[in-house]
Amino acid sequence: MNNKRVTSFDVAELAGVSRSTVSFVFSEDKQSRIRPETRQKVREAAEKLGYYPNASARALASNQSNTIGLIMTRSPRYIASDNFLPQIIGGLLDIVNQAQLGLLIEWVEPGQQIETYLQLTRAKHIDGMIILTPRFDDPGLTALEQIDIPCVLMGQIPECDLPYVDIDNRASAKLAVDYLIELGHRQIACITNAATAYSSASQRLEGYRDALKAADIALDESLIRIADFDAASGYTQMKDLLKEYPRFSAIFVASDNVALGALAAIHDAGLSVPEDISLVGFDDIPEAAFYYPKLTTVHTPAKEIAEESCHLLMQLLKGETPFSRTINIPTQLIIRESTRMIERSHITTC
Amino acid sequence: MNNKRVTSFDVAELAGVSRSTVSFVFSEDKQSRIRPETRQKVREAAEKLGYYPNASARALASNQSNTIGLIMTRSPRYIASDNFLPQIIGGLLDIVNQAQLGLLIEWVEPGQQIETYLQLTRAKHIDGMIILTPRFDDPGLTALEQIDIPCVLMGQIPECDLPYVDIDNRASAKLAVDYLIELGHRQIACITNAATAYSSASQRLEGYRDALKAADIALDESLIRIADFDAASGYTQMKDLLKEYPRFSAIFVASDNVALGALAAIHDAGLSVPEDISLVGFDDIPEAAFYYPKLTTVHTPAKEIAEESCHLLMQLLKGETPFSRTINIPTQLIIRESTRMIERSHITTC
DNA sequence: AGAGATTATTAACACGCGTTAATCGACAAT
DNA sequence: ATTGTCGATTAACGCGTGTTAATAATCTCT
Numbered sequence: 001m002n003n004k005r006v007t008s009f010d011v012a013e014l015a016g017v018s019r020s021t022v023s024f025v026f027s028e029d030k031q032s033r034i035r036p037e038t039r040q041k042v043r044e045a046a047e048k049l050g051y052y053p054n055a056s057a058r059a060l061a062s063n064q065s066n067t068i069g070l071i072m073t074r075s076p077r078y079i080a081s082d083n084f085l086p087q088i089i090g091g092l093l094d095i096v097n098q099a100q101l102g103l104l105i106e107w108v109e110p111g112q113q114i115e116t117y118l119q120l121t122r123a124k125h126i127d128g129m130i131i132l133t134p135r136f137d138d139p140g141l142t143a144l145e146q147i148d149i150p151c152v153l154m155g156q157i158p159e160c161d162l163p164y165v166d167i168d169n170r171a172s173a174k175l176a177v178d179y180l181i182e183l184g185h186r187q188i189a190c191i192t193n194a195a196t197a198y199s200s201a202s203q204r205l206e207g208y209r210d211a212l213k214a215a216d217i218a219l220d221e222s223l224i225r226i227a228d229f230d231a232a233s234g235y236t237q238m239k240d241l242l243k244e245y246p247r248f249s250a251i252f253v254a255s256d257n258v259a260l261g262a263l264a265a266i267h268d269a270g271l272s273v274p275e276d277i278s279l280v281g282f283d284d285i286p287e288a289a290f291y292y293p294k295l296t297t298v299h300t301p302a303k304e305i306a307e308e309s310c311h312l313l314m315q316l317l318k319g320e321t322p323f324s325r326t327i328n329i330p331t332q333l334i335i336r337e338s339t340r341m342i343e344r345s346h347i348t349t350c
Numbered sequence: 351m352n353n354k355r356v357t358s359f360d361v362a363e364l365a366g367v368s369r370s371t372v373s374f375v376f377s378e379d380k381q382s383r384i385r386p387e388t389r390q391k392v393r394e395a396a397e398k399l400g401y402y403p404n405a406s407a408r409a410l411a412s413n414q415s416n417t418i419g420l421i422m423t424r425s426p427r428y429i430a431s432d433n434f435l436p437q438i439i440g441g442l443l444d445i446v447n448q449a450q451l452g453l454l455i456e457w458v459e460p461g462q463q464i465e466t467y468l469q470l471t472r473a474k475h476i477d478g479m480i481i482l483t484p485r486f487d488d489p490g491l492t493a494l495e496q497i498d499i500p501c502v503l504m505g506q507i508p509e510c511d512l513p514y515v516d517i518d519n520r521a522s523a524k525l526a527v528d529y530l531i532e533l534g535h536r537q538i539a540c541i542t543n544a545a546t547a548y549s550s551a552s553q554r555l556e557g558y559r560d561a562l563k564a565a566d567i568a569l570d571e572s573l574i575r576i577a578d579f580d581a582a583s584g585y586t587q588m589k590d591l592l593k594e595y596p597r598f599s600a601i602f603v604a605s606d607n608v609a610l611g612a613l614a615a616i617h618d619a620g621l622s623v624p625e626d627i628s629l630v631g632f633d634d635i636p637e638a639a640f641y642y643p644k645l646t647t648v649h650t651p652a653k654e655i656a657e658e659s660c661h662l663l664m665q666l667l668k669g670e671t672p673f674s675r676t677i678n679i680p681t682q683l684i685i686r687e688s689t690r691m692i693e694r695s696h697i698t699t700c
Numbered sequence: 701a702g703a704g705a706t707t708a709t710t711a712a713c714a715c716g717c718g719t720t721a722a723t724c725g726a727c728a729a730t
Numbered sequence: 731a732t733t734g735t736c737g738a739t740t741a742a743c744g745c746g747t748g749t750t751a752a753t754a755a756t757c758t759c760t
Contacts (some may be wrong), residue, residue: 005472007746018710023748035708052472056415057746059406060715067454067475072443080440080653081636083433090430093422093457102475104417105453107443122355122402125417125452231640257637264640286431287607290581290614292642303430357716368740373718385738407716410745 006049015045022046026053059124067102068313069126071117073133073198074229076107081230083257083285084302088132088154091306099314113140121149128313130154135197150316152309155199156326163316163325165309169200172298172331173207174214176280177252179296179333181215184342185250185278188212189223191237191262193255193282196226204254204282223248227258234261242269249342250278256288256297263291263338274340284334294336304329356399365395372396376403409474417452418663419470419479423488423548424579426457431580433607433635434652438482438504441656449664463490471499478663480504485547500666502659505549506676513666513675515659519550522648522681523557524564526630527602529646529683531565534692535600535628538562539573541587541612543605543632546576554604554632573598577608584611592619599692600628606638606647613641613688628689644686654679 008022015022017038024034025042034042045051059065070092072079079085089105096103104126108116117140120126128150134141134157141160144151153164180188188208196202205224212219222244225237234253241251242265253259259281266273273279273293281288281297288295308327315322358372365372367388374384375392384392395401409415420442422429429435439453446453454476458466467490470476478500484491484507491510494501503514530538538558546552555574562569572594575587584603591601592615603609609631616623623629623643631638631647638645658677665672 005746009746019747020710020712020749021708024709027748033708038708050468050472052469054410054746055473055475056406056409057715058748060404060410060717061746061748063715063748065406076440076444076447078440079443080437082436083637085439086432086435087430089435089439089455090426090428093429093455094426097426097457103455105439105443105455107447118400119402122400123405125405231637235640260637260640263642264644267642287433287581287610287637290585290610292613292617294614355716359716369717370719370740370742371738374739377718383738388738404716407745408718410747411716411718413718413745 006051008051008053010049011042011045011051014049015041017042063124064127064317065102065124066100067104067126068096068310068317069104069106069120069129071120071129071131072105072107073110073131073135073138074107075109078229079107081232081257083287084255084283087285087302088306091303092130092310094303095307095310095314099310101314108140110135110137113138114143116140117144118147121147128152128317130309130313133194133198133200134160136199136202137197150313152313152316154305154309156203157199163312163322165305165312165327165329167300167305167329167331169203170207170210172300173204173252173254173282174211175207175331175333176282176298177208177211178214179335180250180252180278180280180339181211181217183250183278183339186215186217187220187223187248187250188217189225189241189244189248189251191225191227191234191241191251191253191258193227193253193258194229201226201254208252208254220247227253227255227261229255229257231257231261231264234258235265236261238262238265239268242266242271245269245271245277248277250280250339252280252282254282256281256283256285256291256295259295259297260287260291273338275343278339278342280339288334289336291338293338296336296339297334299332299334301329301331356401358401358403360399361392361395361401364399365391367392413474414477414667415452415474416450417454417476418446418660418667419454419456419476421467421470421479421481422455422457423460423481423483423485424457425459428579429457431582431607433637434605434633437635437652438656441653442480442660444653445657445660445664449660451664458490460485460487463488464493466490467494468497471497478502478667480659480663483544483548483550484510486549486552487547500663502663502666504655504659506553507549513662513672515655515662515677515679517650517655517679517681519553520557520560522650523554523602523604523632524561525557525681525683526632526648527558527561528564529685530600530602530628530630530689531561531567533600533628533689536565536567537570537573537598537600538567539575539591539594539598539601541575541577541584541591541601541603541608543577543603543608544579551576551604558602558604570597577603577605577611579605579607581607581611581614584608585615586611588612588615589618592616592621595619595621595627598627600630600689602630602632604632606631606633606635606641606645609645609647610637610641623688624690625693628692630689634684638684639686641688643688646686646689647684649682649684651679651681
């Protein structure tokens with residue numbers, strides 16, 4: 001219940017040294033400058049007084065806040081049902097904690113991007129930022145390119161020169177659809193993970209197209225639906241898509257979250273997976289292995305993505321030149337129980 | 351590409367006023383002090399120069415960071431698979447954004463609590479904090495009681511005097527189990543949502559006991575298992591519990607996340623829900639309505655909890671005396687398809 | 701032992717803004 | 731015109747720390 005805030009001055013006084021010495025002790029960079037016994041004295045004094053360096057003062061003086069920002073590109077309504085997010089946050093927290101950094105979470109409204117990015121960076125609330133799920137139509141990104149603040153994209157925007165960490169969405173999606181084709185399916189529907197303004201969504205859709213083309217299957221636009229991150233949208237889109245059944249025997253759903261909703265719609269229609277419809281998801285969120293049926297899906301190493309993004313950003317913060325400004329994390333098709341060889345009956349049906 | 355940072359001094363110069371005037375314009379409190387036309391001049395100058403008040407300097411001078419902390423009481427490994435979290439974060443972001451506050455996410459390691467709380471509060475990185483899922487065995491909480499910093503618990507700790515926002519876990523759990531009993535079940539198992547060191551876990555377990563006692567059903571400790579937040583632990587515990595089958599015809603799983611794993615274990619054992627086992631979950635996460643079968647569960651208004659916590663904290667920050675330091679959010683049993691009347695066969699079996 | 705070289709320590713300024721108390725200016729009443 | 735009053739504006743100090751350049755202390759070598 002100390003009524004007065006304790007500052008480095010108090011510590012200095014108690015330790016019988018100057019304030020600068022205290023400051024040196026607490027900025028671990030130049031360890032060698034202070035004699036070990038002096039350092040010890042200071043540490044003890046600080047301990048006794050319960051001294052914690054003031055973050056704001058430190059940030060002001062040193063011009064770095066020791067905090068990084070995680071910027072989300074969608075509204076809280078969609079954030080609330082994104083089961084990919086905890087993995088990202090968990091991964092970031094892990095690294096950030098080790099590096100003694102803070103993690104600030106922000107959300108940017110479409111149309112406000114430039115303003116928000118500038119505000120965040122200029123106000124120096126954060127030293128750098130990670131942008132989760134960037135959008136093609138984000139004018140703020142080009143603005144960021146011209147600014148000094150370190151910034152890493154979790155996801156790739158083709159025209160954009162910012163450093164990024166991503167998976168190869170297009171190739172991974174193709175992998176998934178290839179597998180369906182390999183199982184004998186020729187009529188394959190698709191539900192995206194999000195609006196195509198999100199790079200991951202359009203890239204995964206491209207992968208779907210690639211696979212069909214490679215197998216000489218004509219693209220049927222009527223078998224494509226656009227979802228919105230969550231299971232509810234997957235349910236709605238699948239329900240709509242089922243009007244076309246049995247014009248398809250398999251489906252690629254570009255997000256496990258969305259796939260869960262799609263599964264429910266299929267069950268509600270009295271059909272089953274994989275007997276009537278084979279389904280491949282994307283992301284391999286931790287729950288995917290427990291869905292009914294257990295989801296065949298593309299494993300996206302969320303933790304690794306988070307960690308690599310964070311490492312990359314930290315390198316940029318230190319002014320180091322990273323080995324590469326762009327990092328691609330490999331994915332992997334996980335085969336579980338939501339897919340199977342096409343039924344002979346199905347082949348004759350159409 | 352301004353090579354020099356723009357400060358309030360620059361704005362003042364361009365607007366032809368003093369720095370103080372600029373400061374007054376940007377702290378919206380005392381609007382009346384500045385003449386509208388002067389205000390306008392300042393705003394235009396700021397706009398033209400691209401001025402953003404420096405957060406650190408502001409925090410240092412005013413002694414408030416305009417940032418609140420969300421403190422999580424478990425390791426990143428468990429954070430990564432918590433599907434309740436996005437709802438909380440979404441809810442907080444919404445409010446925090448409106449109030450022009452920042453949201454800092456932290457994680458506290460068991461054993462480090464006091465140290466971490468002190469560091470966070472004394473360093474003034476944050477003005478106040480919300481502690482998610484508090485633990486009984488957290489010695490930091492009593493430390494916090496004696497400190498000036500505003501703090502709100504999301505969850506209740508009986509011996510603890512800190513303000514909190516919570517649901518009535520015990521009564522809600524009882525509600526869920528009551529419903530199972532009402533359906534004719536007398537042999538009811540239970541899997542907790544987490545270790546009993548977490549208040550919500552032990553309270554929900556208490557509710558389970560209450561219900562049994564109220565119905566004069568003897569408690570069978572061998573039908574209780576402890577899970578760890580995620581589906582994987584639910585799977586493991588259910589698998590173990592199934593050794594006791596058919597000594598139970600229904601189960602209360604105190605978290606939808608965990609319930610998903612339990613469902614998978616039941617399916618894997620060749621049984622079905624609700625035909626062989628009725629299952630009630632807890633939380634009503636957005637996905638629960640899409641599980642197979644759709645989960646009967648206790649709806650926990652996560653968004654509301656987040657919002658109320660944030661509002662309460664903001665009141666405390668402003669120094670206002672809130673109407674109540676403790677807020678209880680009502681829950682509701684949502685009946686879907688994972689529960690049904692007990693089979694006659696089951697009754698005769700035992 | 702004394703001069704030079706090296707290291708440990710400190711004084712002093714800077715960081716950008718909030719805020720109080722004092723100053724300035726305009727306008728009304730006398 | 732002078733004084734008084736009130737509101738708009740500013741000067742100046744403080745917030746707590748980082749950091750450079752200068753000083754003090756210690757050590758090395760002849």
